[in-house]
Amino acid sequence: MKKVILVLLPLLVAGLLWYLFIKPYDYLVTFKARTFPGTINQSIKTWNSTLKDAQLVHQEGLTHLEQNIKFSDSTYLYQWDIIPLTDSTSKVKVYVKDLDHSLQNKIAIPFFNTDFEKRTISTVKDFSEKLNEHIDNFRVKVTGKKELPATYCAYVSVKANQFGKAKGMMYNYPLLNTILANNGIELNGRPFIEITEWDKETDSIHYDFCYPIIKSDSLPEHPDLEYKQFNSRNALMAVYNGNYITSDRAWYALLDYARENDIEVTGLPVELFYNNPNMGGDALTWKAEVYLPIKNVDD
Known part of the structure:
Protein backbone atom coordinates (compact mmCIF):
# COMPACT_ATOMS: atom_id res chain seq x y z
CA MET A 1 0.00 0.00 0.00
CA LYS A 2 2.82 2.40 0.82
CA LYS A 3 4.40 1.71 -2.56
CA VAL A 4 1.08 2.43 -4.27
CA ILE A 5 0.76 5.69 -2.36
CA LEU A 6 4.34 6.64 -3.20
CA VAL A 7 3.58 6.09 -6.90
CA LEU A 8 0.13 7.71 -6.98
CA LEU A 9 0.85 10.73 -4.80
CA PRO A 10 3.35 12.37 -7.18
CA LEU A 11 0.96 11.72 -10.06
CA LEU A 12 -1.91 13.32 -8.17
CA VAL A 13 0.22 16.31 -7.20
CA ALA A 14 1.46 16.69 -10.78
CA GLY A 15 -2.11 16.44 -12.09
CA LEU A 16 -3.33 19.04 -9.60
CA LEU A 17 -0.51 21.43 -10.46
CA TRP A 18 -1.25 21.00 -14.19
CA TYR A 19 -4.97 21.59 -13.64
CA LEU A 20 -4.51 24.71 -11.50
CA PHE A 21 -1.51 26.41 -13.12
CA ILE A 22 -0.79 24.96 -16.59
CA LYS A 23 -4.13 23.95 -18.14
CA PRO A 24 -4.71 26.69 -20.73
CA TYR A 25 -8.49 27.03 -20.26
CA ASP A 26 -11.04 27.03 -17.43
CA TYR A 27 -14.04 25.53 -19.21
CA LEU A 28 -14.86 23.73 -22.46
CA VAL A 29 -18.15 23.84 -24.36
CA THR A 30 -18.69 21.56 -27.38
CA PHE A 31 -21.54 21.51 -29.88
CA LYS A 32 -22.29 20.32 -33.41
CA ALA A 33 -23.36 22.56 -36.28
CA ARG A 34 -25.22 21.72 -39.49
CA THR A 35 -22.78 23.49 -41.76
CA PHE A 36 -19.16 23.69 -42.92
CA PRO A 37 -16.29 25.58 -41.22
CA GLY A 38 -16.37 28.68 -43.46
CA THR A 39 -19.93 29.50 -42.45
CA ILE A 40 -19.09 29.11 -38.76
CA ASN A 41 -15.97 31.27 -39.15
CA GLN A 42 -17.91 34.10 -40.77
CA SER A 43 -20.80 33.75 -38.31
CA ILE A 44 -18.46 34.10 -35.32
CA LYS A 45 -17.10 37.32 -36.83
CA THR A 46 -20.57 38.71 -37.54
CA TRP A 47 -21.79 37.76 -34.05
CA ASN A 48 -18.67 39.31 -32.49
CA SER A 49 -19.46 42.63 -34.18
CA THR A 50 -22.86 42.71 -32.42
CA LEU A 51 -21.40 42.25 -28.92
CA LYS A 52 -20.44 45.03 -26.55
CA ASP A 53 -16.76 44.99 -25.51
CA ALA A 54 -15.82 42.05 -27.76
CA GLN A 55 -12.77 41.79 -30.00
CA LEU A 56 -11.28 39.16 -32.28
CA VAL A 57 -7.60 38.95 -31.41
CA HIS A 58 -6.24 36.06 -33.50
CA GLN A 59 -7.09 33.73 -36.36
CA GLU A 60 -5.33 30.68 -37.81
CA GLY A 61 -6.87 29.66 -41.09
CA LEU A 62 -10.63 29.16 -41.02
CA THR A 63 -10.78 26.75 -38.12
CA HIS A 64 -9.23 28.58 -35.16
CA LEU A 65 -10.28 31.98 -33.83
CA GLU A 66 -9.55 33.73 -30.55
CA GLN A 67 -11.87 36.33 -29.09
CA ASN A 68 -11.85 38.53 -25.98
CA ILE A 69 -15.17 39.43 -24.36
CA LYS A 70 -15.41 41.72 -21.33
CA PHE A 71 -17.96 40.95 -18.62
CA SER A 72 -18.02 43.54 -15.79
CA ASP A 73 -14.66 43.10 -14.00
CA SER A 74 -13.39 40.18 -16.11
CA THR A 75 -12.11 39.53 -19.62
CA TYR A 76 -12.85 36.10 -21.05
CA LEU A 77 -10.71 34.53 -23.74
CA TYR A 78 -12.76 32.37 -26.12
CA GLN A 79 -10.76 30.01 -28.34
CA TRP A 80 -12.93 28.55 -31.09
CA ASP A 81 -11.78 25.34 -32.78
CA ILE A 82 -13.90 24.23 -35.75
CA ILE A 83 -13.59 20.59 -36.80
CA PRO A 84 -15.23 19.45 -40.07
CA LEU A 85 -17.06 16.13 -39.70
CA THR A 86 -18.77 15.78 -43.10
CA ASP A 87 -19.32 18.14 -46.03
CA SER A 88 -22.32 19.59 -44.17
CA THR A 89 -21.56 19.17 -40.45
CA SER A 90 -18.89 20.39 -38.06
CA LYS A 91 -17.96 20.13 -34.40
CA VAL A 92 -17.16 23.32 -32.52
CA LYS A 93 -15.03 23.32 -29.37
CA VAL A 94 -14.96 26.55 -27.36
CA TYR A 95 -12.17 26.80 -24.79
CA VAL A 96 -12.89 29.62 -22.34
CA LYS A 97 -10.57 31.24 -19.82
CA ASP A 98 -11.22 34.10 -17.39
CA LEU A 99 -8.01 36.08 -17.78
CA ASP A 100 -8.54 37.80 -14.43
CA HIS A 101 -9.87 35.00 -12.20
CA SER A 102 -8.68 31.76 -13.75
CA LEU A 103 -7.34 30.15 -10.58
CA GLN A 104 -10.49 30.90 -8.61
CA ASN A 105 -12.61 29.37 -11.37
CA LYS A 106 -10.55 26.20 -11.53
CA ILE A 107 -10.86 25.74 -7.77
CA ALA A 108 -14.62 26.40 -7.71
CA ILE A 109 -15.82 24.62 -10.87
CA PRO A 110 -15.52 21.02 -9.56
CA PHE A 111 -17.65 21.88 -6.52
CA PHE A 112 -20.09 24.65 -7.53
CA ASN A 113 -22.25 25.73 -10.44
CA THR A 114 -20.42 29.03 -10.84
CA ASP A 115 -21.51 32.27 -12.49
CA PHE A 116 -18.56 31.81 -14.84
CA GLU A 117 -19.97 28.47 -16.06
CA LYS A 118 -23.49 29.87 -16.41
CA ARG A 119 -22.29 32.90 -18.35
CA THR A 120 -20.08 30.79 -20.61
CA ILE A 121 -22.86 28.33 -21.44
CA SER A 122 -25.32 31.17 -22.04
CA THR A 123 -22.93 33.03 -24.33
CA VAL A 124 -22.07 30.00 -26.46
CA LYS A 125 -25.76 29.05 -26.61
CA ASP A 126 -26.58 32.55 -27.87
CA PHE A 127 -24.08 32.13 -30.69
CA SER A 128 -25.30 28.61 -31.52
CA GLU A 129 -28.90 29.81 -31.81
CA LYS A 130 -27.94 32.68 -34.11
CA LEU A 131 -25.82 30.30 -36.20
CA ASN A 132 -28.80 27.97 -36.63
CA GLU A 133 -31.01 30.90 -37.66
CA HIS A 134 -28.45 31.86 -40.29
CA ILE A 135 -28.11 28.28 -41.58
CA ASP A 136 -31.88 28.18 -42.15
CA ASN A 137 -31.69 31.29 -44.36
CA PHE A 138 -29.48 30.01 -47.18
CA ARG A 139 -28.77 26.92 -49.26
Missing part, protein backbone atom coordinates in the same frame (compact mmCIF):
# COMPACT_ATOMS: atom_id res chain seq x y z
CA VAL A 140 -25.58 25.77 -50.99
CA LYS A 141 -25.32 22.81 -53.33
CA VAL A 142 -22.04 21.92 -55.02
CA THR A 143 -22.82 20.48 -58.47
CA GLY A 144 -19.33 19.67 -59.78
CA LYS A 145 -17.30 20.84 -62.75
CA LYS A 146 -18.62 23.26 -65.35
CA GLU A 147 -17.12 25.56 -67.98
CA LEU A 148 -17.45 29.30 -67.46
CA PRO A 149 -18.11 30.79 -70.92
CA ALA A 150 -16.14 33.72 -72.33
CA THR A 151 -17.81 37.11 -72.63
CA TYR A 152 -17.02 40.76 -73.13
CA CYS A 153 -18.15 42.98 -70.28
CA ALA A 154 -18.41 46.44 -68.83
CA TYR A 155 -17.34 46.54 -65.19
CA VAL A 156 -16.74 48.62 -62.09
CA SER A 157 -13.90 47.71 -59.70
CA VAL A 158 -14.82 47.60 -56.01
CA LYS A 159 -12.84 47.18 -52.78
CA ALA A 160 -14.79 45.92 -49.77
CA ASN A 161 -14.96 43.31 -47.06
CA GLN A 162 -16.92 40.14 -47.69
CA PHE A 163 -19.94 41.39 -45.76
CA GLY A 164 -19.94 44.61 -47.82
CA LYS A 165 -19.84 42.83 -51.18
CA ALA A 166 -23.59 43.02 -51.84
CA LYS A 167 -23.72 46.68 -50.76
CA GLY A 168 -21.08 47.50 -53.37
CA MET A 169 -23.13 45.70 -56.01
CA MET A 170 -26.33 47.54 -55.06
CA TYR A 171 -24.51 50.87 -55.09
CA ASN A 172 -23.04 50.34 -58.57
CA TYR A 173 -26.02 48.59 -60.16
CA PRO A 174 -27.79 51.87 -61.12
CA LEU A 175 -24.53 53.25 -62.57
CA LEU A 176 -23.96 50.27 -64.84
CA ASN A 177 -27.60 49.89 -65.76
CA THR A 178 -28.18 53.58 -66.52
CA ILE A 179 -25.03 54.22 -68.56
CA LEU A 180 -25.43 51.11 -70.67
CA ALA A 181 -29.20 51.53 -71.20
CA ASN A 182 -28.93 55.24 -72.06
CA ASN A 183 -26.31 54.48 -74.69
CA GLY A 184 -28.17 51.60 -76.31
CA ILE A 185 -25.58 48.99 -75.33
CA GLU A 186 -26.90 45.47 -75.86
CA LEU A 187 -26.61 43.22 -72.83
CA ASN A 188 -25.37 39.68 -73.35
CA GLY A 189 -26.10 37.75 -70.15
CA ARG A 190 -26.55 38.05 -66.42
CA PRO A 191 -24.45 40.34 -64.21
CA PHE A 192 -21.59 38.70 -62.33
CA ILE A 193 -18.67 39.52 -60.09
CA GLU A 194 -15.12 38.29 -60.47
CA ILE A 195 -13.05 38.26 -57.28
CA THR A 196 -9.55 39.50 -58.15
CA GLU A 197 -8.07 39.53 -54.61
CA TRP A 198 -9.16 37.74 -51.42
CA ASP A 199 -7.42 38.04 -48.05
CA LYS A 200 -8.95 35.26 -45.95
CA GLU A 201 -7.39 36.57 -42.73
CA THR A 202 -8.95 40.04 -42.95
CA ASP A 203 -11.94 39.08 -45.17
CA SER A 204 -11.03 41.92 -47.54
CA ILE A 205 -11.75 41.52 -51.25
CA HIS A 206 -11.29 43.31 -54.55
CA TYR A 207 -13.81 42.45 -57.23
CA ASP A 208 -15.05 43.52 -60.64
CA PHE A 209 -18.82 43.92 -60.91
CA CYS A 210 -19.46 43.00 -64.53
CA TYR A 211 -22.26 43.34 -67.10
CA PRO A 212 -21.82 41.09 -70.15
CA ILE A 213 -22.34 43.17 -73.29
CA ILE A 214 -22.02 42.94 -77.05
CA LYS A 215 -18.73 44.59 -77.94
CA SER A 216 -19.07 47.60 -80.25
CA ASP A 217 -16.91 50.39 -81.62
CA SER A 218 -18.71 53.12 -79.67
CA LEU A 219 -18.82 52.28 -75.99
CA PRO A 220 -19.72 54.99 -73.45
CA GLU A 221 -16.95 56.52 -71.36
CA HIS A 222 -17.16 57.08 -67.62
CA PRO A 223 -14.38 57.56 -65.03
CA ASP A 224 -15.58 54.52 -63.02
CA LEU A 225 -16.47 52.29 -65.96
CA GLU A 226 -14.03 49.94 -67.71
CA TYR A 227 -14.24 47.14 -70.29
CA LYS A 228 -12.52 43.77 -70.59
CA GLN A 229 -12.62 40.34 -72.15
CA PHE A 230 -13.56 37.66 -69.65
CA ASN A 231 -11.94 34.43 -70.83
CA SER A 232 -13.49 30.97 -70.67
CA ARG A 233 -12.26 28.71 -67.88
CA ASN A 234 -13.05 25.39 -66.23
CA ALA A 235 -14.42 25.67 -62.71
CA LEU A 236 -16.18 23.99 -59.84
CA MET A 237 -19.75 25.20 -59.51
CA ALA A 238 -22.23 25.57 -56.66
CA VAL A 239 -25.80 26.86 -56.63
CA TYR A 240 -26.50 29.36 -53.86
CA ASN A 241 -29.96 30.42 -52.66
CA GLY A 242 -30.22 33.23 -50.14
CA ASN A 243 -29.28 36.83 -49.54
CA TYR A 244 -26.29 37.80 -51.68
CA ILE A 245 -24.69 39.37 -48.58
CA THR A 246 -23.72 35.84 -47.53
CA SER A 247 -23.20 34.17 -50.91
CA ASP A 248 -19.55 33.80 -49.89
CA ARG A 249 -20.72 30.75 -47.93
CA ALA A 250 -20.59 28.98 -51.29
CA TRP A 251 -16.93 29.99 -51.66
CA TYR A 252 -16.04 27.97 -48.59
CA ALA A 253 -18.17 25.01 -49.68
CA LEU A 254 -16.29 24.96 -53.01
CA LEU A 255 -12.90 25.27 -51.29
CA ASP A 256 -13.80 22.30 -49.07
CA TYR A 257 -14.95 20.30 -52.12
CA ALA A 258 -11.74 21.09 -53.99
CA ARG A 259 -9.60 20.03 -51.03
CA GLU A 260 -11.54 16.81 -50.44
CA ASN A 261 -11.30 15.88 -54.14
CA ASP A 262 -7.67 17.00 -54.59
CA ILE A 263 -8.55 19.63 -57.20
CA GLU A 264 -6.22 22.62 -57.48
CA VAL A 265 -8.18 25.87 -57.75
CA THR A 266 -7.34 29.56 -58.08
CA GLY A 267 -9.13 30.52 -54.87
CA LEU A 268 -10.77 33.49 -56.63
CA PRO A 269 -14.53 32.90 -57.03
CA VAL A 270 -16.91 34.17 -59.70
CA GLU A 271 -20.60 34.75 -58.90
CA LEU A 272 -23.34 34.98 -61.51
CA PHE A 273 -26.63 36.47 -60.32
CA TYR A 274 -30.18 35.62 -61.33
CA ASN A 275 -31.93 38.24 -59.18
CA ASN A 276 -31.66 41.97 -58.56
CA PRO A 277 -31.31 42.53 -54.77
CA ASN A 278 -32.76 46.04 -55.17
CA MET A 279 -36.14 44.41 -55.95
CA GLY A 280 -36.31 42.72 -52.53
CA GLY A 281 -38.49 39.63 -51.98
CA ASP A 282 -37.87 36.33 -50.20
CA ALA A 283 -34.10 35.91 -50.25
CA LEU A 284 -34.36 32.11 -50.29
CA THR A 285 -35.80 32.42 -53.81
CA TRP A 286 -32.74 34.36 -54.99
CA LYS A 287 -30.29 32.31 -56.98
CA ALA A 288 -26.63 32.67 -57.81
CA GLU A 289 -24.25 30.33 -59.58
CA VAL A 290 -20.90 30.42 -57.81
CA TYR A 291 -17.77 29.21 -59.58
CA LEU A 292 -14.29 28.46 -58.34
CA PRO A 293 -11.92 28.31 -61.35
CA ILE A 294 -9.66 25.28 -61.64
CA LYS A 295 -5.98 26.02 -62.09
CA ASN A 296 -4.53 25.29 -65.50
CA VAL A 297 -1.32 23.26 -65.64
CA ASP A 298 0.45 26.35 -67.00
CA ASP A 299 -0.69 28.65 -64.16
